[in-house]
């Protein structure tokens with residue numbers, strides 16, 4: 218029994234410190250110049266899935282599509298309590314917009330198998346679009362509930378969810394499976410368990426194992442993979458070859474939106490008039506605003 | 514190269530039996546885009562007994578309304594609305610489709626874009642029509658979709674050059690509302706509604722909605738306070754000043770987080786976008802995300818103890834000093850002058 222959840226997680230550049238150099242000529246992001254972090258809302262999404270597991274049993278898988286180093290966030294998910302992790306990675310997936318991202322994610326989900334819930338963050342702090350969740354749901358042909366604030370109850374394969382709407386909230390009842398995108402304050406993500414950190418800090422993706430064999434000619438990839446799998450330290454790795462994909466729908470090729478131009482936001486350097494912080498200064502200011510018919 | 518239909522569609526969201534402001538703002542903008550493209554502006558209304566909503570769009574330039582009117586469509590529901598709209602967009606393939614970047618718009622638009630396999634640009638703050646040279650190809654009359662990303666740190670211009678339907682969600686408050694003196698003598702075309710199995714899988718059990726009582730967007734004067742006020746007690750000075758000069762109270766996110774002011778009064782990227790005649794920013798540093806919501810104001814007064822605060826960069830008048838002293842002076846002088 219129990220419910221099977223899949224959580225979509227994304228590694229994002231820490232958008233607190235951005236400069237113009239971070240953007241490449243073609244408008245894509247030079248992520249190597251920015252610290253990469255676990256998108257906060259995705260952590261919240263994972264927590265929601267883990268709470269369902271705590272209360273109802275079942276299991277929780279996490280998946281991310283990204284470059285090989287996105288495995289960092291998958292390890293963090295394992296530290297929190299995820300049962301399995303999947304890295305979806307291939308050069309041909311690079312430069313994807315939300316349409317291409319949701320295509321690959323939905324095909325990977327189909328391969329991973331059946332599920333009751335898919336959880337995602339409402340939005341990622343880099344692209345800020347909030348589109349990947351709904352587009353993945355559409356491609357899987359399942360309903361969605363976005364901007365979720367709380368899981369009210371789960372009974373007989375139906376879930377009640379409280380979601381934000383303009384000026385208030387709604388409680389919706391959905392059958393399963395359903396895709397849910399969560400708001401940042403929905404639940405408070407649990408800290409890492411020390412034991413799990415000790416265990417899973419050595420979990421590795423296929424690319425990371427390949428790296429080990431490159432550095433040591435005595436190691437063979439199949440054997441190594443088998444060893445890691447048996448120790449539950451293998452991070453499932455899915456590449457283009459593992460999925461039946463239409464290349465034309467992946468990565469840059471499958472992305473209808475193109476970044477044509479990027480400007481970093483700079484202050485216009487507008488010359489303002491300095492007003493003295495006293496009666497006279499403020500008096501003249503008020504006179505001006507009266508002349509402009511703003512006051513009076 | 515794709516051929517593109519010149520029509521501009523706007524999805525009309527509803528609030529308490531009326532079109533949402535953002536939808537009317539989009540019609541106002543859409544009218545200009547359609548003119549430039551030599552196309553027609555169409556409003557898409559989905560609802561129940563929604564004819565008056567449909568007619569309201571003529572005042573903002575729609576020449577035709579596609580109206581799906583049925584009991585089943587009374588409340589916004591993702592599956593129903595997205596199916597109806599996906600089928601319409603797929604059938605007519607308009608060149609541009611616009612949605613408000615509201616909770617509803619951001620729930621609905623991505624499903625449609627996914628269904629028709631087209632590009633969708635999120636959260637635009639400007640839209641333009643222009644010829645574009647991109648990767649050695651020349652494209653005529655593309656929709657430039659201008660949007661902040663990376664937490665507001667960059668402004669990106671997005672294009673969807675190779676698809677026939679260019680879709681975008683647009684932030685509330687950034688386009689000007691421009692009602693026409695004389696409404697267009699438009700027509701309403703009814704779209705028949707045929708229920709489908711997935712439509713009603715999600716049921717609305719409860720709905721609680723309070724129509725926004727504060728209407729910051731239409732206030733001619735806004736007095737906004739920030740974290741620099743220090744305490745809720747001090748923030749009362751902001752309220753007092755607003756009451757004196759006839760303005761609405763607003764705040765920065767830090768002021769909202771500190772509990773000085775309610776979230777519906779937050780100005781900025783994740784709050785409301787405003788462009789009043791006068792915006793007074795007090796104890797607000799002027800972070801990018803705050804400026805994004807107020808820098809189009811007609812006149813801006815910044816009051817801050819730090820002469821280097823970025824808010825002065827967008828201000829027309831700057832007063833350097835302690836808010837706790839400046840606000841009472843302002844109030845007194847104002848009362849003397851305009852008694």
Ligand SMILES: Cc1cc2nc3c(=O)[nH]c(=O)nc-3n(C[C@H](O)[C@H](O)[C@H](O)COP(=O)(O)OP(=O)(O)OC[C@H]3O[C@@H](n4cnc5c(N)ncnc54)[C@H](O)[C@@H]3O)c2cc1C
Nearest residue numbers: 225282314315337338340341344345346347348349634635
């Ligand atoms: C400046 C800039 C502007 C952009 N503008 C647009 C645009 O307007 N339209 C557009 O289609 N694309 C746009 N993109 C591309 C878009 O950012 C990428 O497709 C990105 O990979 C996914 O979109 P997002 O970050 O907006 O995610 P969101 O849709 O905001 O993410 C929502 C949730 O989906 C899940 N998710 C998202 N990505 C992944 C992933 N790779 N793996 C697993 N789960 C994931 C996470 O749970 C996340 O919280 C833009 C990119 C840049 C750099």
Ligand SMILES: Cc1cc2nc3c(=O)[nH]c(=O)nc-3n(C[C@H](O)[C@H](O)[C@H](O)COP(=O)(O)OP(=O)(O)OC[C@H]3O[C@@H](n4cnc5c(N)ncnc54)[C@H](O)[C@@H]3O)c2cc1C
Nearest residue numbers: 739740741765766767781782783784796797798802818836
């Ligand atoms: C994705 C994202 C979205 C965001 N969205 C928004 C948004 O919608 N709106 C928003 O406002 N912010 C938003 N923020 C937060 C924003 O980055 C800033 O943190 C916030 O605006 C700071 O608020 P503040 O200026 O009130 O506080 P602070 O930055 O702490 O500034 C306080 C100012 O008060 C001045 N001050 C101190 N004492 C006095 C005194 N006695 N008299 C006069 N001045 C004094 C200081 O010099 C300082 O300039 C967002 C951030 C992110 C990352």
